[in-house]
Amino acid sequence: GQQVMQIPQYQHVQEGEDFTTYCNSSTTLSNIQWYKQRPGGHPVFLIQLVKSGEVKKQKRLTFQFGEAKKNSSLHITATQTTDVGTYFCAGPGTGGFKTIFGAGTRLFVKA
Amino acid sequence: DAGVTQSPTHLIKTRGQQVTLRCSPKSGHDTVSWYQQALGQGPQFIFQYYEEEERQRGNFPDRFSGHQFPNYSSELNVNALLLGDSALYLCASSLMAGGSTDTQYFGPGTRLTVL
Numbered sequence: 001g002q003q004v005m006q007i008p009q010y011q012h013v014q015e016g017e018d019f020t021t022y023c024n025s026s027t028t029l030s031n032i033q034w035y036k037q038r039p040g041g042h043p044v045f046l047i048q049l050v051k052s053g054e055v056k057k058q059k060r061l062t063f064q065f066g067e068a069k070k071n072s073s074l075h076i077t078a079t080q081t082t083d084v085g086t087y088f089c090a091g092p093g094t095g096g097f098k099t100i101f102g103a104g105t106r107l108f109v110k111a
Numbered sequence: 112d113a114g115v116t117q118s119p120t121h122l123i124k125t126r127g128q129q130v131t132l133r134c135s136p137k138s139g140h141d142t143v144s145w146y147q148q149a150l151g152q153g154p155q156f157i158f159q160y161y162e163e164e165e166r167q168r169g170n171f172p173d174r175f176s177g178h179q180f181p182n183y184s185s186e187l188n189v190n191a192l193l194l195g196d197s198a199l200y201l202c203a204s205s206l207m208a209g210g211s212t213d214t215q216y217f218g219p220g221t222r223l224t225v226l
Contacts, residue, residue, distance in 0.1 A: 004153075033214075035217075041219075042201060042217040042218060042219050042220050043154065043201070043217045044217070045214055045215060045216065045217075048214065088153050088154075090153075093156065093169075095167045096167070097144075097159045097161075097166050097167040098144075098156040098159065098167050098169055099144070099156060099215065100156065101146075101153030101154045101155070102153050103151075103152055103153045104152075104153050
């Protein structure tokens with residue numbers, strides 16, 4: 001069945017270091033969404049990418065959607081302790097109304 | 112502007128029991144989706160409700176059922192609870208404008224523990 005995979009599963013960084021998480025879909029996606037979930041919290045929508053090759057920035061966060069619309073990445077420049085949490089990518093599933101989430105990348109930031 | 116609310120926040124049940132979880136969508140939203148999130152995993156789509164009908168269902172057994180009311184609030188019912196049903200149950204609301212491409216706003220979730 002349709003799958004969305006993320007790597008790495010977790011990453012430990014020193015505050016100030018960069019961080020990147022990668023997302024790969026088994027099928028072509030019409031769009032991809034990114035969410036952040038703080039420990040003990042719920043997923044919070046960050047951004048949606050729609051166009052092939054699209055790049056969007058939110059302050060220190062850079063999101064990319066691959067040319068084939070099957071992969072995406074999230075890059076954080078100069079991590080801060082407030083960046084701690086799990087980052088999920090998600091895309092539309094077959095049938096049009098469901099959303100399929102990756103397993104997430106958990107980011108640990110050491111001050 | 113109230114966001115998505117869910118009740119209860121925590122629940123402990125025993126195997127075989129039944130549970131009902133409740134969700135009120137963000138003001139102005141008409142679509143509610145339910146997800147199950149096991150520890151260390153991403154949310155898994157259970158089903159979506161729009162206009163009081165189940166619009167799409169994920170890979171969950173019939174023990175999982177739901178309902179949407181005229182005020183757009185929703186309930187998730189799980190019968191014959193199993194230990195494996197222990198998880199965080201998330202409700203997400205959105206405004207119907209093409210289905211799964213809508214921005215979803217998640218509630219705080221209900222933590223269900225089955226003993």
